[in-house]
Amino acid sequence: MLLHAVNIPYLLYQRFLMEHSSFWQVVQMVAGVGGAFHWLALGFIALALILSALVPAERRRIRVATLLLLFSIFGVFFAAALVYYGSDPATSTAFRWVRWAALFILCVAIINIASVVIFDVLLGAVKLKPPRILRDLLIAFSYIIVAITLLSRSGVDLTGIVATSAVITAVVGFSLQDTLGNVMGGMALQMERTISVGDWVRVDQQEGRVVEIRWRQTSIETRNWDTVVIPNSVLMKGQVLLLARRTGAPRQHRQWVYFNVDFRFAPTDVIEAVVTALCAEPIENVASEPPPQCIVTDFKESYISYAVRYWLTDLALTDPTDSVVRQRIYFALRRAGIQLSIPAQTLFITEDDEHRRQRKRAEEIEQRVKTLQRVELFHTLTDDERRSLAERMTVAPFVRGEAMTRQGAVAHWLYIITEGDAEVRISADGNLSKHVATLHTGDFFGEMSLMTGEPRAATVIAQTDVECYRLDKKSFQDILQRRPEIAEDISHILARRRVELEAVRDGLNEEAKRNRMSHTQGDLLRRIRDFFTLN
Structure with a gap:
């Protein structure tokens, strides 16, 4: 039953051919392809559908070619109807022109489909992409060849046409000099x-x-x-x-970012702070090679002009990338205690005296003392000792995306986050770093580097703009020298923090935790004493 249903359209088609066999024979005669006319038409349409799926960018050209095919088929049927109803193919001018017009339209459709097959499918398969203007020229040249061939076969004398076209070409060329100049320019640019x-x-x-x-x-x-x-x-x-176009080199364009710093700060310090910040953590769309540079560009009346030169990899993002670079510069200068310059003629009038400055300093120190009180590592310190540390702490801001510290780096200081969030990442055996924790306001890190001098165990990246305090070894050494017994309390805190992490990771029971705690504390105490020369 199913097979019979499938054969119904084919049987109806055969019946139509039998009933109109004489007209169909005339159609095949006009088309000049014998009994394969309908199969060629169906094959053309099938190829057009396949190409539309393979080359979406050329669907418009394929649709036009398919419409031209339909016009050509209509022309063939119209020419066949003229013959079928009495016109003599040998003498009928209407038949001859309709037939040759249909064939020309068919050739145009075939040329367009062939261009898609050659330029998009075949050459595209081997990663070749000729200039589009070359494709257009070849198609236009093919049109001319087809037109001349068909006119010649239809008996038209081409001598007069060539002579007339030469005159027309001269007139058109003179009147369209600018347009032809644009066309020739386009050809030269693409070729x-x-x-x-x-x-x-x-x-x-x-x-x-x-x-x-x-x-x-x-x-x-x-x-x-x-x-x-x-x-x-x-x-x-x-x-x-x-x-950003150089032969044999990646596309990179050099950008300049300018800033000014007061004369009080040495250029070497400014350049070192800025270059270190720009190279410490990769910046999106900034090339690592050549690396960013910071140079002195000029000396002004009250400040020194600097410029950062870096290589941009995506020219569409100049302004956003410049903005990120400026943020890095700003936070790097703040960490180094270097101020951007202000115009010399700017006048700030504010009531200021020694008492006011002392009051502001006292408020700042009090804020730092409260921060230290929240850090477990310093719980055993006295108020005076915490105040001494507070006076020696420095402000260390970081911009979002900047590396606050790197795994394996030797840095003998501790950070206390007062505002913002940071991400802790660890890499093992050279593999990509993996997120392990997030630090928030009030958290601290770097205690092992501060107390024992061991390299950083993880990389910490600022997730937001981060404000924090930095406490270095020199600031803490005086307190330990005066009261060495503090080292034992600190070693106990550090050992407990480490063993708690190891217990979760290794599944230690209470007895194993006590044994490891004793061993770890003894080892840390020895290392603290060696690092601060307390022996």
């Missing part, structure tokens, strides 16, 4: 690949990415998402700057 789609260019005051090169003009999309249309003749005659 020589002077400018390619995707290039970043600067023409006069316009800067953007090339999105399209056509016969007459080139379209450039700016960073503001505006499209600038430039005649090709302008590109050929004028000066065009190709941004």
